Amino acid sequence: MITQSRFDRHELARMIAAQGDDHRLLLEQSARVTLQTIGDSVWLRGLIEFSNICIKNCYYCGIRRDNRLTSRYELDDDAIVQAALFARDKGYGSIVLQAGERNDAAFVDRIGRLLCQIHEKTHGELGITLSLGEQDAQTYRYWKQCGAHRYLLRFETSCEQLYYQMHPHDHRHDYQTRLQCLQALKSCGYQVGTGVMIGLPGQSFHHLADDLLMMQQLDIDMVGMGPYLEHQQTPLYQRRHELWPVQRRFQVALNMIAALRLLMPDINIAASTALQAIDPMGREKALRIGANVLMPNITPSVNRRNYQLYDNKPCVDEGADDCSSCIRLRVEMVGRKLALGEWGDSQHFFNRNKQ
Template identity: 45%
Template sequence: MSITEILNKPNLEKEDIKILLAAEGDDKKLLFDKALQTKLAHLDNYVHLRGLIEYSNICTKYCLYCGVRCKNLKVERYQLSDEEVIECAQLAHKLGYGSVALQSGERSDKAFVDKITHLVKEIKKIDNGSLGITLSLGEQTEETYRRWFEAGAHRYLLRIEASNEELYYKIHPRDEKHDFHQRLACIDSLLKVGYQTGTGVMVGLPFQTLDDLADDLLFFKEKDVAMVGMGPFIPHPDTPLWQYKDQIPTAEKRMELSSA
């Protein structure tokens, strides 16, 4: 089947997606043109800016790829004060941003949960709640998600990072703090509570295949998420995954791994 035929299908099968992901040259141009037409048809010709507030790099987890993992003792840790957060949100509002995103390393202790509840309520006071609030604060209990939602947050981003469980455990330790099924359950809780929920993955991970990426896209569709955050894997020297930095697959290698 040609790329044009695939692009005109109303629903893509996994094999179609793999062909699109591997497209090069003129085929890739057709894919990008179709993506642009789709975007213009649904979202018009605008870019929406979000004000990202990096609240803290203190984290209780130690994902194998992450430079701010708690086991990296070289990192200088910080947490913004309440005043700094509110000032950032006020600036975002003044500059015309429609929403802010509060992002942090993962903590779920009471002091942290209470602090975020307070900050969300304070940000909501700016211009009678006109500023939207997105949170990206990791895995929490459903009760906590609900509490922050009721305080005024309406979007939440929790990337699955790899929807293939096997790949997930190549980039996370296999222990109770980094449980794949727990992470899936958190995404379901967010949807249940009513957040516009976002998820996503890293692209360019060592060991990642075209099959993985195609399955990731089908995973986003199955979960019917409102946002997708995709980011490149950037190796960090103070992490366990650094040792595999030379195994980041090229497009050709990814295809080879997929057909193996």
């Protein structure tokens, strides 16, 4: 059984801050550990961003409730099912259903029906991840019974003070609620994913080290994290002068992936789209040094430009076929292979449930 590694806060902070030869050696080490522990396979999750309607008002997010300049949309059930069938036919193995956050009864019921429809139409061949924010335990259990088995809920930062620099301090934005939701997801039997933003205003390397240690403490199964990229129509944009240069945020994001791979060798780590927003080969560089999941966007292209959490999001003008056609080449370019038709579940999930 693969065990988690032990690093203290200061060791992790040094790894995360690494530059020059230290940066290169860290990435080389994480690349070796990746091949030794999870191999060279890359799993695909077809990302369906089916609605940008959101009740939250996070200070960093382009689809926040109070952004009146965003055109709101919601895909109908048939469009979502057709996107799922596209993913199945392309051999993606899994999909991610992602949307702005809602928790009203109509939304909860609709997700349950969609999960049942997708499961029926694809004959249970697709793994299904949900990324639908904070819900109560009853909702999480209901959606799991309907066919979801993975859930992604980023805690965004382990520092409560930073959390409230990114969110209003009200009943809809509560730091402890976020952590309680992660525990509820584990109790419901999901493979649990989380993540953070890297390079926030006021964030230090020790904050980021604490983020990784919290992931280890929570014993999560998968991670999606990337560099913070600002959006002009958000309150946090006013603090852009405090940010690290984008290339430094990119470098630190790679260090975070590498350090996490060393800390938790058997989890799934996604190569985030935000990396590609800085470097055209950003996701491929992440695959080379520790990431093992890609999430190609299969949202209809007419809607993609309205699901922009940050400025200059890549691939908003491409169709699902465009994203699909170049994936194999990009993955093989960095010495990895696509595991088509496989769910690509987290080894860590199965390892921790054997204990």
